[in-house]
Amino acid sequence: MMRNDIHHIPLQRITESGSSIEKESVVVETAIQLNALDENGQLFTHATLLATPIDLIELHAGHILSEGYTFDTLTKESFVHIDTPYHTIQYEGRLNATVRKRPVTSSCGACNHPDLLVSNVHGVIDSSAFVDLDLQFIHDALEKLTTNMHLFQESGACHGAGLLFLDEGLRFVSEDIGRHNAVDKTIGKATLAGTADFNNALILLSGRCGWDIVAKAVRSGIPAIASIGAFSSAAVQLAREHGVTLFGFVKNDGAWKAGY
DSSP, X not given: OOOSSEEEEEEEEEETTEEEEEEEEEEOOEEEEEEEEOTTSOEEEEEXXXXXXXXXXXXXXXXXXXXXXXXXOOOGGGEEEEOSSSOEEEEEEEOSSXXXXXXXXXXXXXXXXXXXXXXXXXXXXXXXXXXXXXXXXXXXXXXXXXXTOHHHHHHSOOEEEEEEETTTEXXXXXXXXXXXXXXXXXXXXXXXXXXXXXXXXXXXXXSOBOHHHHXXXXXXXXXXXXXXXXXXXXXXXXXXXXXXXXXXXXXXTEEEEEOO
């Protein structure tokens, strides 16, 4: 049976002893069309994402929340997945903001504002509960994230994200070919599971932390991010503007902290 997340295809394998044709596990990357209702109640495509076609309802839910397109309470019943002739996820509600009507690649996020402004829709973000986290605690959390990234372990070709709640531990691990898609899926999973706010949550990232991920945290009210990779200058600036704490390039012998 063909899987949605990974394909096993014949490729040329090159080694020091020569080459051969072998089956390789390749993560699926395809266009995902996201539809919703406009201000007139008409169905339209508000985004086309290059993504791995698993957890797609969660992807759409997390995307419209983390991009600030809706502030409504979302349920899984609000979405319809149409998988032919291509994956279309339809949100049967209206979006509250002007959306970005162009494809968003799996390699990077996109921004509507050249000055990189982000609206804080959840009030003041308070990350004080996270600023003094022990390095070992953060490192162990990221290690647990990677342990739960089964698609990566099989293919070596996807990103992962999860939410660490101080009172519940790691939850809602997601994987995707795109960093921002993995974050959207994680936020979507949490929201559809009934999470009302993220004041007690830390985003965990398997890769780097760029501006786009911090922007999603700000719009979702998430106060802290920890990433195995480093953060960018724009990520640091946005985190400082909104009181988000960042832990980047986390290793067992040290990490960088920025933001709060």
